[in-house]
Amino acid sequence: MKRLPLLLLGGFAIAAVAACSGKKPETTPLPQTANADSAAEAQRLEDERRAREAADAAAREAADREARQRVADSLAALGRTTEAVKTILATTIHFDYDKAIIRAGDASVLDQKVAILQTNPGLRIRISGHCDERGSDEYNLALGNRRATAAKQYLVSHGIDGGRIETVSYGEERPLDPGHNEEAWAKNRRDEFDILAGGDALRQP
Amino acid sequence: MTAAVRRSGGLAVGLSAALLAAGPPVRLTAQDSSAVDRGVRIGILYRPGVRPGMVVLTRRAPVLDSVRLIVARDIDYSDRFELITLPGGDSIRLAAPSAPGPSPAAGTGTGKATGGAAAAAGLNYPLYQALGADFAVAVTPAGADTTVITVHDVAAGAVRRELRARLPPLADPGFRMAVHRLSDRVLEATLGAPGIAATRVLFVMDGKVYVIDQDGADRRLVSSTDHAALSPAWGGDGRRFSYMEFWEGHGRLFVQDVATGKRAPVVTTGQALDFTPAFSPDGKTLAFSRATEEGTDVYAVNSKEGCCLQRLTVGRFYDNLSPTYSPDGQRIAFVSTRAGLPQIYVMAADGTDQQLFAPFDYGATGSSNAPEWSPDGQAVAFHRDVGGTLQVFVLDVRTRAVRQLTSVGRNEDPTWAPDSRHMAFVSDRSGYRQLWIIDLETGRIRPLLQQSGARLPAWSPRLPETAPSTP
Numbered sequence: 001m002k003r004l005p006l007l008l009l010g011g012f013a014i015a016a017v018a019a020c021s022g023k024k025p026e027t028t029p030l031p032q033t034a035n036a037d038s039a040a041e042a043q044r045l046e047d048e049r050r051a052r053e054a055a056d057a058a059a060r061e062a063a064d065r066e067a068r069q070r071v072a073d074s075l076a077a078l079g080r081t082t083e084a085v086k087t088i089l090a091t092t093i094h095f096d097y098d099k100a101i102i103r104a105g106d107a108s109v110l111d112q113k114v115a116i117l118q119t120n121p122g123l124r125i126r127i128s129g130h131c132d133e134r135g136s137d138e139y140n141l142a143l144g145n146r147r148a149t150a151a152k153q154y155l156v157s158h159g160i161d162g163g164r165i166e167t168v169s170y171g172e173e174r175p176l177d178p179g180h181n182e183e184a185w186a187k188n189r190r191d192e193f194d195i196l197a198g199g200d201a202l203r204q205p
Numbered sequence: 206m207t208a209a210v211r212r213s214g215g216l217a218v219g220l221s222a223a224l225l226a227a228g229p230p231v232r233l234t235a236q237d238s239s240a241v242d243r244g245v246r247i248g249i250l251y252r253p254g255v256r257p258g259m260v261v262l263t264r265r266a267p268v269l270d271s272v273r274l275i276v277a278r279d280i281d282y283s284d285r286f287e288l289i290t291l292p293g294g295d296s297i298r299l300a301a302p303s304a305p306g307p308s309p310a311a312g313t314g315t316g317k318a319t320g321g322a323a324a325a326a327g328l329n330y331p332l333y334q335a336l337g338a339d340f341a342v343a344v345t346p347a348g349a350d351t352t353v354i355t356v357h358d359v360a361a362g363a364v365r366r367e368l369r370a371r372l373p374p375l376a377d378p379g380f381r382m383a384v385h386r387l388s389d390r391v392l393e394a395t396l397g398a399p400g401i402a403a404t405r406v407l408f409v410m411d412g413k414v415y416v417i418d419q420d421g422a423d424r425r426l427v428s429s430t431d432h433a434a435l436s437p438a439w440g441g442d443g444r445r446f447s448y449m450e451f452w453e454g455h456g457r458l459f460v461q462d463v464a465t466g467k468r469a470p471v472v473t474t475g476q477a478l479d480f481t482p483a484f485s486p487d488g489k490t491l492a493f494s495r496a497t498e499e500g501t502d503v504y505a506v507n508s509k510e511g512c513c514l515q516r517l518t519v520g521r522f523y524d525n526l527s528p529t530y531s532p533d534g535q536r537i538a539f540v541s542t543r544a545g546l547p548q549i550y551v552m553a554a555d556g557t558d559q560q561l562f563a564p565f566d567y568g569a570t571g572s573s574n575a576p577e578w579s580p581d582g583q584a585v586a587f588h589r590d591v592g593g594t595l596q597v598f599v600l601d602v603r604t605r606a607v608r609q610l611t612s613v614g615r616n617e618d619p620t621w622a623p624d625s626r627h628m629a630f631v632s633d634r635s636g637y638r639q640l641w642i643i644d645l646e647t648g649r650i651r652p653l654l655q656q657s658g659a660r661l662p663a664w665s666p667r668l669p670e671t672a673p674s675t676p
Contacts, residue, residue, distance in 0.1 A: 136574035136575055138574065139527070139574045139575075167498060169496055170451070173433055
């Protein structure tokens with residue numbers, strides 16, 4: 001009795017392959033031109049150009065695939081549940097003192113978030129920028145705003161709709177580490193990522 | 206009327222104000238003493254570095270003890286007198302009230318001694334003169350609820366002024382402020398200068414807004430919600446103040462009435478991160494900083510009618526923030542990062558004519574923030590990063606010269622007293638961050654609040670008599 005579903009599935013698969021092969025479109029013939037020499041030369045140049053483009057595209061695609069694979073691998077390594085995805089999404093990024101520039105090492109952290117946002121179109125997030133206690137209290141609100149905006153711009157430049165991302169700044173008002181040393185300050189100069197909506201069932205990229 | 210200041214050199218004894226002041230005065234080590242006194246002094250030959258001596262007379266009148274103590278402290282904190290503590294405390298007393306005319310000059314005073322002051326008229330002027338006093342102040346009761354403060358001009362040997370006031374009962378919340386107003390009248394009577402005793406300082410602690418009298422007494426919570434608050438700022442009339450609260454990541458501005466405690470959100474704020482409110486001197490306009498994805502810029506809104514939002518700066522690739530009005534309302538000093546690090550700039554109140562205000566060396570001078578224009582319009586105080594810590598600076602508006610005021614510890618967020626010579630700021634010089642007050646003329650510094658975590662102080666203007674309770 002348990003074999004029946006398997007047999008049925010197999011039958012569907014064969015039918016599907018048959019349907020596909022039957023629908024193959026015919027190749028359109030190249031248009032003929034009067035001047036055979038110039039046409040041949042143009043054809044040759046055109047072929048070369050196409051070959052170059054194809055090679056470039058293939059290389060780009062390979063690189064993209066590789067990048068996607070890296071992100072996917074790193075995500076896969078962390079597990080497949082919604083909680084795991086949330087953990088990755090919530091990973092903070094950090095900044096140098098009085099700077100709002102995304103560090104090279106944090107780009108990959110943001111790439112993971114790009115992948116998650118792409119896989120989960122219903123997801124909306126809020127990025128909050130934070131500062132350490134050394135700067136001016138009120139200036140730090142502006143600096144935290146720059147930090148949140150910098151992360152948002154990164155996500156948007158990688159294809160995420162800006163309408164899905166809110167930015168806020170808490171300046172130095174919400175330190176992660178209450179200490180008064182470089183270690184604490186480095187932890188506190190950060191962007192946090194919170195889910196605003198669509199975080200109930202997150203899919204793994 | 207002219208009275209030369211007499212300071213006999215051998216009277217170092219008892220010049221300390223320790224008996225009357227809450228804490229011993231501390232002096233700045235690296236203090237620029239070139240400040241010129243701007244105070245008006247009637248009948249005093251002014252010599253830099255020498256302040257007129259002042260005695261606050263003691264009396265056996267327990268009810269008035271608190272009045273005398275508050276007045277004495279206010280006079281001390283005005284930093285305009287050498288407060289003379291009588292040797293042996295109460296051992297030197299007023300002459301017997303009944304003794305007729307023990308002082309040779311007593312009868313020549315312009316202010317004719319009457320009523321409750323008749324007792325004080327018998328002051329032994331030569332004795333107080335010998336102690337180095339130029340003025341003496343006596344607090345006496347007159348009738349059931351009236352207090353008389355007699356201001357003696359010791360050098361002239363006469364009563365200069367009698368100040369009468371009806372003070373509310375001791376337990377009344379308005380008692381201290383009423384006494385502070387009396388203190389300010391003493392200053393007016395002696396030096397012709399308006400005092401700052403009847404003022405308060407707003408500040409933030411643990412995300413809440415508090416207010417405290419300038420003498421460090423009577424701390425009160427004025428705003429407490431679940432939302433963290435920042436950046437309190439007074440309205441020019443002292444009847445209301447504004448501050449910012451975090452609401453779901455947005456910054457919302459509120460204006461609160463001092464008398465009623467009622468508050469209202471400022472329209473158009475709360476959709477973005479709005480912070481650092483600053484009233485225009487006429488109270489009509491509220492300038493503030495707004496942070497959006499385009500960066501932070503200075504905006505202004507009509508706070509009376511709640512309309513007419515105006516954008517004053519457009520810095521797409523840099524930030525503009527922390528506006529502060531000049532007392533004539535014509536200009537706004539603010540912070541801008543247009544040259545990289547934040548520095549102090551100035552513009553017309555409508556946003557035009559933006560230019561650098563406090564000069565700096567590009568690449569060498571640290572970040573400059575938190576400007577506040579002095580009430581007399583002559584200076585802008587701010588703090589600047591010096592070697593990784595913050596110090597308070599003062600910009601001379603006319604010459605655009607900048608001088609560093611503090612050097613011990615981290616010092617930030619200066620705010621001017623209405624006399625433009627005192628300033629409250631945050632300092633960790635004692636080991637933790639707390640509020641301090643400095644007198645720019647003498648360099649004397651005292652703690653305003655000995656509690657850690659207080660910050661973002663805002664000194665009130667001279668406060669009006671208790672506002673009639675509005676319905």
